[in-house]
Amino acid sequence: MLLKEFCAENYTNLPAAIANGAKRIELCDNLSVGGTTPSTGVIEESLAYASEKGVPLMTMIRPRAGDYIYNDIELRIMETDLIEAKKLGVDGVVLGCLTPNNWLDEEALERLIEAAAGLQITFxxxxDQILAERQYEAIDWLSEREITRILTHGGPSHTLITENTQHLIDLINHADNRLTVLPGGGITAENAEEVANTLGVNEVHGTKIIPVES
Structure with missing residues (x-):
């Protein structure tokens, strides 16, 4: 059965998403900029509801919009937010850090991975900012550190996910079940099954993957 991870902005549509079949929640604030860390209150109420329904909840850890290159103060903010989310009892966290040359910020990631011990981690x-030819190496590095899954569109954000099918298949094959390659971006309630079948995956992600009332 296809697991649909619903990307929720705050609490508002979370109950409807779960009622309509969401089997995992990624909880964010500010989806218009790709998602930032939600407030403690939002995490607490969302987690209480999701837990009652038996649905795992992943919390975005991202201190601001823009790029993924973080200074020491921003990393301290991320670490504190992560630890607070962990105390609340979230199932996992969603994060990512890059260097100015679009490679994994290994030092920052090691620090956050250590803080997240015991939680699922989605990169x-x-x-998708990493050079395509280096993404295989990135999968190796992340899988060695027991990252649970990588969320990827398989190409630039302006492309259709169907344009990136072959690259996604290549990434999935390279991962070889060491971690989950989770396709997202442009996956809707209408095309989710088709995308999953084409890629041979059993998990997909999106903000429109579950019909909810506006």
Whole structure:
């Protein structure tokens, strides 16, 4: 059965998404900029509802909009937010850090991975900023550190996900079940099954992957 991870902005549509079949929640604020860390209150209420329904909840850890290159103060903010989310009992966190040359910020990631010990970790679509030919190496590095999954569109954000099918298949094959390659971006309730079948995956992600009332 296809697992649909619904990307929720705050609490508002979370109950409807779960009622309509969401089996995992990625909780964010500010989806118009790709998602930032939600407030403690939002995490607490969302987690209480999702837990009651038996649905895992992943919390975005991202201190601001823009790029994924973070200074020491921003990393401290991320670490504190992560630890607070962990205390609240979230199932996992969603994060990503890059260097100015669009490679994994290994030092920053090691620090956050250590703070997240015991949680699922999704490396978010910062992955798509990494050069395509280096993404295989990135999968190796992330899988060695037991990252749970990578969220990727398989190409630039302006492309249709169907344009990126072959690259996504190549990434999935390279991952070889060491971690989950989670396709997202442009996947809707209408095309989710088709995309999943084409890629041979059993998990997909999106903001429109579950019909909810506006």
């Amino acid at each position: 978010h679509m910062a992955f």
